[in-house]
Every structure is written in C-alpha cells, then in structure tokens.
Amino acid sequence: MFNLTIDLPEAPYPIVIQNNVIKEMGQKILPFIQRKKVVIITDKNVYAAYGEALIQNIEKSGFQVHLILLYPGENSKSLGVLECIYKELLSYNMTKSDLLIAFGGGVIGDLTGFAAATFLRGVPFIQIPTSLIAQVDSSIGGKTAVNLKEGKNLVGSFYHPKAVFIDPQLLQSLSPRFFSDGMAEVIKYGCIKDSELFLKLEKLDKDQLMLHIDEIVFRCCEIKKRVVEEDEKDENTRMLLNFGHTFGHGVEKVFNYKKYTHGEGVAIGMYHITKKSEEMGYTQMGTSNRIKALLTKLNLPSQLPDIDETQLLEALSPDKKTRGDDIHLILLRSIGDSFIHPIAKRDLKDFF
Numbered sequence: 001m002f003n004l005t006i007d008l009p010e011a012p013y014p015i016v017i018q019n020n021v022i023k024e025m026g027q028k029i030l031p032f033i034q035r036k037k038v039v040i041i042t043d044k045n046v047y048a049a050y051g052e053a054l055i056q057n058i059e060k061s062g063f064q065v066h067l068i069l070l071y072p073g074e075n076s077k078s079l080g081v082l083e084c085i086y087k088e089l090l091s092y093n094m095t096k097s098d099l100l101i102a103f104g105g106g107v108i109g110d111l112t113g114f115a116a117a118t119f120l121r122g123v124p125f126i127q128i129p130t131s132l133i134a135q136v137d138s139s140i141g142g143k144t145a146v147n148l149k150e151g152k153n154l155v156g157s158f159y160h161p162k163a164v165f166i167d168p169q170l171l172q173s174l175s176p177r178f179f180s181d182g183m184a185e186v187i188k189y190g191c192i193k194d195s196e197l198f199l200k201l202e203k204l205d206k207d208q209l210m211l212h213i214d215e216i217v218f219r220c221c222e223i224k225k226r227v228v229e230e231d232e233k234d235e236n237t238r239m240l241l242n243f244g245h246t247f248g249h250g251v252e253k254v255f256n257y258k259k260y261t262h263g264e265g266v267a268i269g270m271y272h273i274t275k276k277s278e279e280m281g282y283t284q285m286g287t288s289n290r291i292k293a294l295l296t297k298l299n300l301p302s303q304l305p306d307i308d309e310t311q312l313l314e315a316l317s318p319d320k321k322t323r324g325d326d327i328h329l330i331l332l333r334s335i336g337d338s339f340i341h342p343i344a345k346r347d348l349k350d351f352f
C-alpha cells in the first residue's frame with residue numbers, strides 16, 4: 001500500500017494505492033460525504049467486471065447508491081452525454097452534500113470530473129480509476145474535459161477530486177491493448193523524470209509487470225504529484241508530461257483517432273522526437289534505441305507510419321502545446337532528464 005498527498009494550497013487531497021481497495025470503499029468514502037447519497041458514473045465494461053461488488057460494499061455502509069451507466073469509449077465524452085448526466089443528477093436531487101464517484105478509465109474520469117466541476121457550480125467527487133492510463137495519469141492533476149466534434153478535450157476545467165483510490169488489481173481485466181496503451185505513459189514517466197523506473201522496465205519480463213504493478217503505478221503517481229504541485233495550471237514544468245504527445249496527437253489525428261490509440265501515438269512520438277533530437281545533438285546518443293527496444297517489448301509501435309508531411313504538420317498546429325507563435329517541444333538530454341525546447345511554429349517543419 002502506498003499513500004500520497006497532492007499538496008495544493010487550496011485543496012490538498014490523498015491518493016491511496018492499495019490492492020483490493022475497492023472492497024473497502026464504503027468505509028473509505030466516509031470523510032468525503034455529508035449526506036447519504038452517492039452517484040456512481042461508470043461504463044458498461046467496468047460495471048460488468050466490478051460494478052455490483054462496489055455498489056454492494058458502499059450500500060453496506062448505509063449509503064443510497066444511484067448508478068449512471070454509459071457506453072464505453074471516447075464517444076461518451078461529449079456534450080450530449082454530459083447533458084444526460086446533469087438531468088440524471090437532477091432527478092436524483094443531487095446536492096453539494098452528496099458525492100459523485102468516477103469509476104472507470106480516463107473517459108469516465110474526465111467526463112465525471114467536468115460534470116462535478118459544473119453541476120451546481122461544483123459538487124464533490126472522487127476518482128476510482130480502473131485503466132492503466134487513468135491510474136498513472138488522468139485521475140491525478142484535476143484536468144477534466146469533454147470533446148467537441150472539432151477536437152478532443154476542447155471544453156474543460158481544472159477541478160480536483162476529493163481523493164483518488166487506485167486498486168492496481170483491477171488492471172487484471174484490462175485488455176492487452178489498453179494495458180500496453182497505459183504502459184506508453186509509464187515509459188514516458190521514466191523518460192522524463194525517472195531513469196531507475198526506465199531501467200526497471202527494461203529488466204522486467206513482460207509477464208512480470210503485473211507482479212510489480214503497484215510499485216510502478218506509485219512511481220508514476222509520485223512524479224505526476226511533484227509536477228502538478230509545481231505547476232498546477234500547465235504553464236511551465238507540467239508541460240514535461242507532454243513528452244511524445246505533440247507528435248503523438250498529430251499521428252492520432254491524421255488517422256482520425258481510428259488506427260492508433262493515444263498511447264500508441266505517444267509511443268511513436270517519443271521515439272521519433274528523441275531520434276531527431278539525438279541527430280541534432282541535444283540528446284545522448286543511444287537514447288532513442290533504448291526507447292524503441294522498450295516500446296517493442298511492450299507491444300507498442302515506434303515507427304512513423306506512411307503519412308503525408310503537410311498533413312502531419314497541419315495536424316500538429318492547433319495542439320494545446322502551442323502558445324502564441326511558439327510550440328513547446330519536450331526533449332530528453334538522457335533517460336530521466338527532460339527539458340522544454342520552445343521553437344517558432346514556422347520552424348517546426350525544419351525541426352522534423
């Protein structure tokens with residue numbers, strides 16, 4: 001079991017990483033709720049695997065539980081679904097003294113977080129992340145959002161949960177593709193801030209990962225905690241978390257989010273940008289080969305697919321990493337040591 005606190009001045013909150021913690025949720029939520037009403041938002045996959053057990057456990061502690069069950073996948077992160085959630089919350093007479101629970105992957109976490117931020121101008125919520133991406137990344141740091149048809153995460157806010165409860169054992173039922181997807185973010189943490197974590201991943205066999213998963217999740221959460229505490233609103237060091245993402249988002253977008261998952265895009269992005277920065281003398285030689293070998297071991301792609309260059313550059317430009325006329329690329333000096341490299345948007349083509 002590992003405990004962390006996100007130490008933000010206005011609202012510090014705990015992160016508990018504990019195998020089988022979902023079997024204790026009835027007790028664990030007690031400090032975060034004033035009345036007896038709990039609304040759980042989840043998707044059908046997560047509900048099928050763990051929904052009944054979670055609800056029974058919370059009801060056993062005397063809470064009245066309402067369930068909002070959504071279709072799995074990115075399409076649920078929409079304004080239309082958000083409106084349905086508001087209506088359901090109204091029908092349950094949800095108040096600021098009740099508690100909303102996000103029980104699922106990053107889609108459920110981002111959507112529930114945004115619903116919590118905006119319903120009645122803010123109701124309390126907690127995160128119980130169930131996918132690897134959600135456990136190591138999206139449940140921590142307060143970014144909430146929905147998508148528009150024009151792009152992903154275009155409407156959102158910073159709104160932190162009251163607590164995050166992470167049960168690494170839930171990852172047992174995650175599909176191999178989504179597990180690898182999350183491993184891309186884990187590798188990213190090693191690349192930007194933790195050479196020991198990277199080394200550990202290099203040494204472990206793929207089948208040994210689950211045996212060490214609680215410690216791996218903890219190390220990632222610990223890095224995210226430090227970065228978020230230093231730069232909550234994503235104006236400076238938090239941008240380091242975007243290593244591989246500028247390029248990755250571009251690749252995802254060119255293929256209309258159909259061919260590559262987020263983690264696969266990031267994997268390609270991490271390798272490609274490091275290979276370039278190595279050629280330009282910013283990065284220790286051999287770094288990109290280490291990244292590529294680890295990605296390959298964990299079933300992640302590294303090679304840039306056959307894409308029209310103009311199309312890719314266009315896909316990169318409205319990225320959130322652009323500020324004014326600059327784009328902030330994240331580069332490595334070596335594994336575990338990253339820095340922000342601002343370049344003018346017009347120089348992007350030359351860089352790549």
Ligand SMILES: NC(=O)c1ccc[n+]([C@@H]2O[C@H](COP(=O)([O-])OP(=O)(O)OC[C@H]3O[C@@H](n4cnc5c(N)ncnc54)[C@H](O)[C@@H]3O)[C@@H](O)[C@H]2O)c1
Nearest residue numbers: 045072073105106107108130131133134138143170173174
């Ligand atoms: N807020 C942030 O800081 C942040 C950071 C990274 C990603 N994100 C967002 O996260 C989303 C991607 O997250 P994701 O990959 O978790 O997507 P997701 O929520 O769609 O989950 C992926 C799939 O895994 C299934 N699943 C989840 N947990 C499971 C479990 N334990 N067992 C079996 N199946 C399970 C889900 O039903 C879904 O089909 C994107 O919308 C992205 O924008 C947000």
